[in-house]
Amino acid sequence: MNTPANTRPGLSRWVVLGVLLLASVYFLAPVWWLLVSSTKTNADLFTGNGFWFGHFALVDNLRQVFTQQGGIYWQWLANSALYAVGGAAVSTAIAAMAGYALAKYPFRGREFTFNTVLAAVLVPQPLLAVPLYLMFSQVHLVNTYWAVLLPSMVSPFGVYLARIYAGSSVPDELIEAGRLDGAGEFRIFATIALRVMSPALVTIFLFQFVAIWTNYLLPVLMLANDHLQPVTVGIVGWQSQRGIGPTAVPFNIVITAAMVSALPLVVLFLSLQRFWRSGLVAGSTK
Amino acid sequence: MTTAPPRRAAPASAAAAPPRAARRARRRGRPVALFLAPFLLLFAALYLAPIGYTVYQSLYRMHRSGLGLSAPTQAFVGLANYATALGDADFRGSLLRVLLIGVVQVPLMLLLALGLALLLDARSTLFKRFFRLAFFLPYALPGVVGAIMWSYLVAPGLSPITAAAHHLGLHLDLTSNALLGPTIGNMLTWGWTGYNMLIIYSALQAIPAELSEAATMDGCSAFGIAWRIKVPMVRPALVLTTVFSIIGTAQLYNEPAILHNVAPNLSSTYTPIYAAYDAVDANNFNAAATESVILALLAFVLSFGFLKIVQRRGAAL
Numbered sequence: 140m141n142t143p144a145n146t147r148p149g150l151s152r153w154v155v156l157g158v159l160l161l162a163s164v165y166f167l168a169p170v171w172w173l174l175v176s177s178t179k180t181n182a183d184l185f186t187g188n189g190f191w192f193g194h195f196a197l198v199d200n201l202r203q204v205f206t207q208q209g210g211i212y213w214q215w216l217a218n219s220a221l222y223a224v225g226g227a228a229v230s231t232a233i234a235a236m237a238g239y240a241l242a243k244y245p246f247r248g249r250e251f252t253f254n255t256v257l258a259a260v261l262v263p264q265p266l267l268a269v270p271l272y273l274m275f276s277q278v279h280l281v282n283t284y285w286a287v288l289l290p291s292m293v294s295p296f297g298v299y300l301a302r303i304y305a306g307s308s309v310p311d312e313l314i315e316a317g318r319l320d321g322a323g324e325f326r327i328f329a330t331i332a333l334r335v336m337s338p339a340l341v342t343i344f345l346f347q348f349v350a351i352w353t354n355y356l357l358p359v360l361m362l363a364n365d366h367l368q369p370v371t372v373g374i375v376g377w378q379s380q381r382g383i384g385p386t387a388v389p390f391n392i393v394i395t396a397a398m399v400s401a402l403p404l405v406v407l408f409l410s411l412q413r414f415w416r417s418g419l420v421a422g423s424t425k
Numbered sequence: 426m427t428t429a430p431p432r433r434a435a436p437a438s439a440a441a442a443p444p445r446a447a448r449r450a451r452r453r454g455r456p457v458a459l460f461l462a463p464f465l466l467l468f469a470a471l472y473l474a475p476i477g478y479t480v481y482q483s484l485y486r487m488h489r490s491g492l493g494l495s496a497p498t499q500a501f502v503g504l505a506n507y508a509t510a511l512g513d514a515d516f517r518g519s520l521l522r523v524l525l526i527g528v529v530q531v532p533l534m535l536l537l538a539l540g541l542a543l544l545l546d547a548r549s550t551l552f553k554r555f556f557r558l559a560f561f562l563p564y565a566l567p568g569v570v571g572a573i574m575w576s577y578l579v580a581p582g583l584s585p586i587t588a589a590a591h592h593l594g595l596h597l598d599l600t601s602n603a604l605l606g607p608t609i610g611n612m613l614t615w616g617w618t619g620y621n622m623l624i625i626y627s628a629l630q631a632i633p634a635e636l637s638e639a640a641t642m643d644g645c646s647a648f649g650i651a652w653r654i655k656v657p658m659v660r661p662a663l664v665l666t667t668v669f670s671i672i673g674t675a676q677l678y679n680e681p682a683i684l685h686n687v688a689p690n691l692s693s694t695y696t697p698i699y700a701a702y703d704a705v706d707a708n709n710f711n712a713a714a715t716e717s718v719i720l721a722l723l724a725f726v727l728s729f730g731f732l733k734i735v736q737r738r739g740a741a742l
Contacts, residue, residue: 152551165615166563169563169615173570184583236461240461263724266720273478273710293468293471353568360705390583397574408565
């Protein structure tokens with residue numbers, strides 16, 4: 140990568156490396172603390188060096204996490220998976236259709252529709268949570284799976300991304316060729332356009348999946364029933380049940396549960412780097 | 426907001442389409458409607474309707490009869506809820522608090538993100554891939570997990586930071602009233618610097634290498650190139666990250682709500698969203714709606730105002 144002629148050797152390079160190392164300590168140390176702490180007994184958390192191992196109790200902690208409150212942690216993980224996979228799949232399909240239509244069919248009001256969608260990307264999600272709660276409570280959707288699933292199915296950012304991608308990668312000639320072969324518009328979309336758009340669709344799915352998995356305010360407002368909650372709401376619930384009494388949840392359980400709930404996302408990010416980077420880049424050209 | 430369509434999205438095919446194709450396209454109005462219908466229906470129901478409903482709710486108030494025997498009735502009260510909300514010292518305090526956090530934390534975070542992105546972009550930097558992943562890792566953790574982790578990292582009795590300070594003979598309580606703001610600012614900086622850095626870094630990588638090479642030939646230092654060439658060229662990315670950060674600060678909820686579990690002194694009206702949620706808990710929906718509208722307006726004015734200022738400055742340059 141380096142061309143020797145342009146690289147001034149010595150000091151500046153080490154300074155840069157030093158600064159970057161310092162920054163990575165800032166970003167990695169807390170995660171390291173979480174990993175180390177998830178292997179400790181509750182008592183060990185309060186003594187000794189927080190950044191180094193004590194009594195190795197990871198297996199026991201995991202057992203406690205998955206048996207606490209009748210093994211409800213499994214249910215929370217399953218709920219999160221249902222919300223994230225279901226919501227992301229539906230929103231991706233809907234966004235693909237809408238983005239394709241906005242890119243490939245000229246019609247009156249197209250720019251207005253697109254600009255409205257674009258403006259919606261900037262609406263803070265938590266601001267919608269309170270009115271949605273009020274509306275859903277009137278139609279008795281509060282405390283049902285739909286209360287979280289329905290809002291997860293709309294992704295203005297997905298429509299934006301799908302339109303850009305369809306516009307630049309689905310050739311008009313291909314659509315025209317499909318029409319000459321006598322294929323209907325939906326068939327052309329399903330068999331030709333969707334295939335060409337698939338990298339963008341993975342990106343949309345990924346971003347929506349992460350947004351739903353990490354969402355907290357909407358599900359905590361909508362779901363009072365423990366058994367419907369996603370893992371984020373469940374863990375925070377445990378965290379607030381500290382102190383003494385029969386329902387108290389010790390720190391080591393909360394820490395291990397938090398660590399476990401982050402694993403699916405970290406794995407997803409590491410294995411699909413290509414896609415989330417392209418999503419971010421699309422965002423930065425706006 | 427963004428009124429101009431994005432550069433890359435310019436539908437050249439549609440604009441340049443011959444009239445015959447346009448006519449044929451118009452006959453295909455039905456498929457457009459079918460393709461758009463699912464999204465537009467959900468968008469109307471779950472984006473536009475809540476916004477309208479909030480504004481509506483903010484103009485009404487529930488009236489209960491003295492004994493609470495008959496059903497409460499909804500009465501139009503105009504802007505009275507707004508006067509109540511803005512007259513509420515707790516709510517005003519929460520607005521000021523996020524404003525202060527935003528004014529201090531957002532510039533610090535973006536400067537850090539820009540600096541790290543420039544260092545990563547420098548030609549001689551080693552281990553780029555490792556550093557990029559290390560900085561981005563916090564974004565890959567769910568916000569709630571990050572907040573729980575930090576709440577324990579600052580909680581008295583559990584915090585390794587407090588323990589280290591104690592060894593040095595310092596009494597440090599990161600959950601004390603005075604330090605709550607910096608603690609939350611740190612949680613935000615930790616969680617979002619890597620995300621912003623990556624957006625800026627991607628923009629930096631799009632700058633053609635010849636530009637830096639030419640400047641180097643002219644005797645420009647690496648710092649000079651960064652300041653005079655790279656930073657101006659990633660302006661759009663900086664504007665975007667600033668707008669996203671302003672909106673993000675306005676919706677501050679998870680961090681204070683979770684920190685509250687280890688810092689009971691943190692009030693439930695610490696941030697506006699927190700206050701609105703508190704009002705929902707107390708069944709005061711009209712107050713919650715009013716507070717939501719005020720916050721939405723504030724976020725809109727600030728992010729839009731920032732865009733306007735940037736545009737005017739950009740035109741002058």
